[in-house]
Amino acid sequence: MIPAPFDYAAPNTLAEAFALLEQHGDDAKILAGGHSLIPMMKLRFASPAFLVDINNIPGLSYIREEDGYLRIGAMAREADLDHSELIRSRYPIFTDASKLIADPQVRNMGTIGGNIAHGDAANDHPAVMLAMRAEVVISSAEGQRTVPIDEFFYGFYMTAVQQNEILTEIRIPIPPAGTGNAYHKLERKVGDYATAGVAVQITVDGKGFCTYAGIGLTNVNPTPMRAARSEEALLGQKMTEEAIAEAARLAAEDCNPSDDLRGDEEYKRAMVGVLTRRMIHKALERARR
Amino acid sequence: MKNPSEEQSSMQEKKGVSRRAFLRGAGLTTAGTVALSAGLLSFKLEDAKAPPAILGPGEAEVRFVVNGQARTIWVEPRTTLAEALREHLSLTGAKVVCDRGSCSACTVWVDGKPVNSCITLAVDVSGREVTTIEGLAQGDELHPVQEAFIEHDASMCGFCTPGMVMSCAALLKRNPNPGLEDVKLATSGNLCRCGTYPKVFEATLAAAKKMKK
Numbered sequence: 001m002i003p004a005p006f007d008y009a010a011p012n013t014l015a016e017a018f019a020l021l022e023q024h025g026d027d028a029k030i031l032a033g034g035h036s037l038i039p040m041m042k043l044r045f046a047s048p049a050f051l052v053d054i055n056n057i058p059g060l061s062y063i064r065e066e067d068g069y070l071r072i073g074a075m076a077r078e079a080d081l082d083h084s085e086l087i088r089s090r091y092p093i094f095t096d097a098s099k100l101i102a103d104p105q106v107r108n109m110g111t112i113g114g115n116i117a118h119g120d121a122a123n124d125h126p127a128v129m130l131a132m133r134a135e136v137v138i139s140s141a142e143g144q145r146t147v148p149i150d151e152f153f154y155g156f157y158m159t160a161v162q163q164n165e166i167l168t169e170i171r172i173p174i175p176p177a178g179t180g181n182a183y184h185k186l187e188r189k190v191g192d193y194a195t196a197g198v199a200v201q202i203t204v205d206g207k208g209f210c211t212y213a214g215i216g217l218t219n220v221n222p223t224p225m226r227a228a229r230s231e232e233a234l235l236g237q238k239m240t241e242e243a244i245a246e247a248a249r250l251a252a253e254d255c256n257p258s259d260d261l262r263g264d265e266e267y268k269r270a271m272v273g274v275l276t277r278r279m280i281h282k283a284l285e286r287a288r289r
Numbered sequence: 290m291k292n293p294s295e296e297q298s299s300m301q302e303k304k305g306v307s308r309r310a311f312l313r314g315a316g317l318t319t320a321g322t323v324a325l326s327a328g329l330l331s332f333k334l335e336d337a338k339a340p341p342a343i344l345g346p347g348e349a350e351v352r353f354v355v356n357g358q359a360r361t362i363w364v365e366p367r368t369t370l371a372e373a374l375r376e377h378l379s380l381t382g383a384k385v386v387c388d389r390g391s392c393s394a395c396t397v398w399v400d401g402k403p404v405n406s407c408i409t410l411a412v413d414v415s416g417r418e419v420t421t422i423e424g425l426a427q428g429d430e431l432h433p434v435q436e437a438f439i440e441h442d443a444s445m446c447g448f449c450t451p452g453m454v455m456s457c458a459a460l461l462k463r464n465p466n467p468g469l470e471d472v473k474l475a476t477s478g479n480l481c482r483c484g485t486y487p488k489v490f491e492a493t494l495a496a497a498k499k500m501k502k
């Protein structure tokens with residue numbers, strides 16, 4: 001399988017990249033890790049006439065806390081997340097997710113920006129971002145704008161990133177004390193996309209009442225999905241077994257999985273329920289630490 | 290004559306899926322998005338004085354270091370690293386099996402890290418250092434992982450073996466004291482239809498011990 005021919009440039013600055021995107025319009029696509037894009041080009045699901053490789057642009061792969069946010073540069077690789085001490089010690093949900101994304105080879109190339117910008121509900125980071133209520137920083141020659149994650153995914157492979165823009169940063173509000181988070185997905189084998197995946201972030205106050213609930217679902221809806229009713233069911237509640245079971249039930253009810261080789265609808269709904277319950281428990285456990 | 294990319298896109302348009310609409314989300318406006326802050330941005334369009342070279346669609350020069358030697362090849366930008374190594378440099382150790390990133394038979398190191406060469410573009414590794422299975426031995430002396438694979442009979446048909454060895458050798462480079470779980474994780478993307486996994490794990494742990502001596 002060989003992709004259709006294309007022109008290629010690897011700019012050294014964002015400004016150069018913007019100029020190329022401007023110049024080539026709809027014909028251009030950004031190349032990050034290439035591990036979603038190249039396979040799609042081989043299958044001719046995409047045939048861009050021009051690739052703008054952003055790998056040579058320095059300064060886009062940081063992972064740091066600043067101004068109340070965890071800020072992750074779009075070009076941070078899964079392996080960077082895996083190896084980051086900050087992530088390991090303070091954001092275990094990312095370690096949960098990055099361990100489950102493909103295999104070590106793919107994780108050495110795949111970027112967090114590409115994972116989100118690809119706009120694929122089967123990718124794992126989007127649900128994590130929903131659970132943490134991330135903001136996405138999108139830049140262009142005109143400036144930069146910040147888009148809440150809930151307004152980022154438009155549809156199948158469609159996101160808020162416009163043709164002349166580059167996703168440059170993901171910003172996550174640093175969660176307060178009493179917060180825990182966790183992600184898990186059911187997969188048939190290592191490297192498989194999720195049969196179903198659930199990301200949870202919970203904050204509880206001193207009395208055990210829920211003051212924040214974020215629940216994101218992977219691959220059980222045409223777009224990455226927030227389990228909004230589950231979150232509502234937890235907010236302000238004592239985190240009892242009943243409250244958790246209700247949240248899990250609502251997530252299973254509200255998702256929209258389709259039958260495929262990974263399982264039928266009923267099975268996937270059931271798995272969303274199970275995973276939601278388990279991830280809430282795991283997040284609570286971590287919140288107590 | 291149409292060039293293949295035009296032909297491709299007109300084919301897709303006929304099927305009603307234009308490539309533009311498909312991936313880009315072109316024409317969508319950014320409903321409900323906020324905070325345009327031009328002032329915040331340090332980069333300006335005028336900064337782009339000398340535009341980067343545009344390569345392709347024909348053959349372009351790619352210079353990189355392969356197994357310690359500087360190499361220059363001429364390839365189309367669409368050429369994968371696997372193809373470049375196999376077809377242009379006659380390094381056929383890395384195997385192309387699934388050709389879509391799923392099996393890791395094509396594993397080589399880029400700047401010391403294992404990657405799937407079948408879904409990495411050759412132009413993308415321009416200026417970087419690539420190590421293939423052919424570059425692992427020092428002259429006639431096999432890498433300890435290669436030796437251990439032989440001693441422990443960790444290869445059957447052998448098709449997955451170069452990729453396996455590259456994954457295991459990369460692990461030992463990073464972690465000289467791996468446990469079984471570490472080896473399993475390092476090879477988790479390497480598929481072996483013959484089922485050599487237990488031997489691969491054994492061999493890698495043995496190689497680790499040997500390398501420490």
Ligand SMILES: Cc1cc2nc3c(=O)[nH]c(=O)nc-3n(C[C@H](O)[C@H](O)[C@H](O)COP(=O)(O)OP(=O)(O)OC[C@H]3O[C@@H](n4cnc5c(N)ncnc54)[C@H](O)[C@@H]3O)c2cc1C
Binds near residue numbers: 112125168192389
């Ligand atoms: C075998 C295999 C298994 C996989 N399994 C999983 C899995 O289990 N879970 C999972 O989440 N992912 C999985 N992936 C996908 C992998 O994580 C991809 O690397 C990731 O989805 C895309 O990141 P990338 O950097 O490779 O992006 P690319 O492939 O380079 O780009 C993807 C898309 O996003 C656009 N883009 C990239 N970066 C930017 C940017 N900064 N701004 C604007 N647009 C941008 C590109 O133009 C393209 O349309 C798998 C991939 C493979 C090959």
Ligand code: FES
Binds near residue numbers: 387
């Ligand atoms: S041939 Fe590259 S991963 Fe299978």
Ligand code: FES
Binds near residue numbers: 443445447450480
């Ligand atoms: S030895 Fe045959 S595929 Fe692994």
